[in-house]
Amino acid sequence: MKISAKKLQEIIKSHGRWLRNEEGGERANLRSADLSGADLSSADLSSANLRSADLSGANLRGADLRSADLSGADLSSADLSSADLRSADLRSANLRGANLRSADLSSANLRGANLDKTYYQVVRIGSRRGTTTYCVDDDNVLCGCWNNYKGGTLEEFKTRVESVYGREGNNPNEQYYDEYMAAITFFAAMKEMK
Template sequence: MSDAAIMPDATTEAPATPEATQATTKTVPFTFPKRWSWSTAITVQIDASLSAAADKTKLGAALRVVLDLHAKWRRGEEGGSRAVLRDADLRDAVLRDADLSGADLSGAVLRGAVLSGADLRDAVLSGADLRDAVLSDAVLRGAVLRGAVLSGADLRDAVLSGAVLSRADLRDAVLRDGIKINMTPIQVTNLRWPVTAASWRWMGVLPWSSGGPGRNRS
């Protein structure tokens, strides 16, 4: 099975069968916008009827293709491929309840993206830009978020057990209603999940109920 969500582009010669010809005429290539100009292009085939649609609509359709292929890959089905969206610009993407477990989103721009309820177990998000992303109720168990920027992200009720957050930027991330994390990348270097309430208090994230060195950063 392929390890990348890349499908043939328009220059790939299709098999000379009626089925293949029909499929080719009904799809067009969509190349994901990239964070860096030198990043490897990622192209998938989307419905040709979306050729004149807005970029956001085409991006949504392309993500559905990637998710479908990733689901097949997860199930071990033929033709499936792991979602590999390294350095992809996915800002403001709506991926609510999406299954991206084991996906590679390293370096991706997910600023303002809606990932509430998403399954991101064991996903690679190193260096990803998740500023102001909505990750409430998301499952990030075992996810690698090394060097990721999560400032302003909504982490309410997110599952972060086993997540690797070394050098992540958690400034102003929302841990729960009225409580914000205010930790720089250096402070997060040795942070390991799960973190107990007592540990949060010693780090100054949660207020102390009766004195102590913690302080409310809400």
């Protein structure tokens, strides 16, 4: 059953109250909901239940989906650019054709997810002990706020690591340099195998 835009806004408002521990708030339960084509741009749906929801073609640009349950959801052709998907459960989700540009997938569970692009992640790396993600198909590395969260090519990332952590940088730190260079070597090997 398709949820109307008005009803969806009511659910999001109630969810916001729930997140703030305010009276009358309720966690968004959109399990198996038909949200295809919905405009959820910049919506705060952190920790929401979106399991098996139909979000195909939805606008989730800049949405906060931290720790949301999106397992089994259909996110095909959805715009997830700049979305915060940290620690989201995306097991068995359909992400074919989804725009994940600048999305933060740190610690997201992508096991069994259907992706039409190949991603590799290295976790607990660098000074922020974060996740560095590489999309082989786009030759794009996402690492924290580097390049305004847009990332860049593997070669650009290598240049950045050398300038920040290498001997030429202002803060030489051999451990971080070695970690990032090992990740770069791994990503380059995966790119060659593609």
